Amino acid sequence: MKFSYGATPRGHYTPAVISRGMVYISGQTSLDGSTGLPAAGGVEAEAMFALKKLDPILAAAGCTKNDIVMCRVYMTANEDWDPINKAYAEYFGDHKPARIAVPVKELNKGCRVEIEAIAERPEE
Amino acid sequence: MKFSYGATPRGHYTPAVISRGMVYISGQTSLDGSTGLPAAGGVEAEAMFALKKLDPILAAAGCTKNDIVMCRVYMTANEDWDPINKAYAEYFGDHKPARIAVPVKELNKGCRVEIEAIAERPEE
């Protein structure tokens, strides 16, 4: 097991843990750390903000978004799905991980989107 | 990483992604694609409908339901658990994957059940 960063954890977790060639990435919300608020610009912008938080974490673990095998997308309202999905499809382009969409009661600090992912580390 | 089908994706995902001998299967709701509505017949029938969607996806990935290692069962009401569990036990028979039951706020298009699974590919 290896601990990998790429972002500063704000709690009792590691951004990514590498185990047996897989990278387990902690949930990334749409919280903008510079303001302490959800990213501005509407729910599509929130989704893109959360997705882009994956990039430095993947890079630190020796991966890119094209190595993601599975994503879970947590959202606070089903009616937000279309804008979230738009950001999701734009972020991934031709790459299509296995996916689960999970509507939840609420997310931390009013965020409307959280993403978690498992990636395959290419070099192993 | 290999992409495997067995069902036609209706969005930006692949039904199953194979990585390091494991099969990561996208969430399968009780939505009946032929009607655009949740499967008819009550929540037990919905659960069985969602579970049976796993079969062709597993088959395309070289597995059967007996290769499932872990399932997450999302439901919209705790009081639906007994009928969901009845379908679940009937579907799996003697096979008992690790399991997590997750009551959620709502699911896509009024579905009351969604299933996701990870399977071990036997031939690897």
Added chain:
Amino acid sequence: MKFSYGATPRGHYTPAVISRGMVYISGQTSLDGSTGLPAAGGVEAEAMFALKKLDPILAAAGCTKNDIVMCRVYMTANEDWDPINKAYAEYFGDHKPARIAVPVKELNKGCRVEIEAIAERPEE
């Protein structure tokens, strides 16, 4: 795939399933089996109760909590996060798995916390 116990399952699941060197652990709620109620003492005590249920399951699978790679923490209210997190940090000490916090609608029998985990089996 190997089935591992360490706890008596109260439903159609196995407490832990071992596959390709990883241990997939079923969701552990704060339900106290001796009373049929959530563990007494407040939400922090509930969280610790659920976390400690992992110990015998990990032991039976040849692991300890220091082998946990990723945890999902389900809770019924965001405002319970601080006491849950306190128990979580105390349980894990210096070890910091990847983590996802998932606020859900409700949990079984009034529980306020459920934990699931994936561990790396050291001997493989």
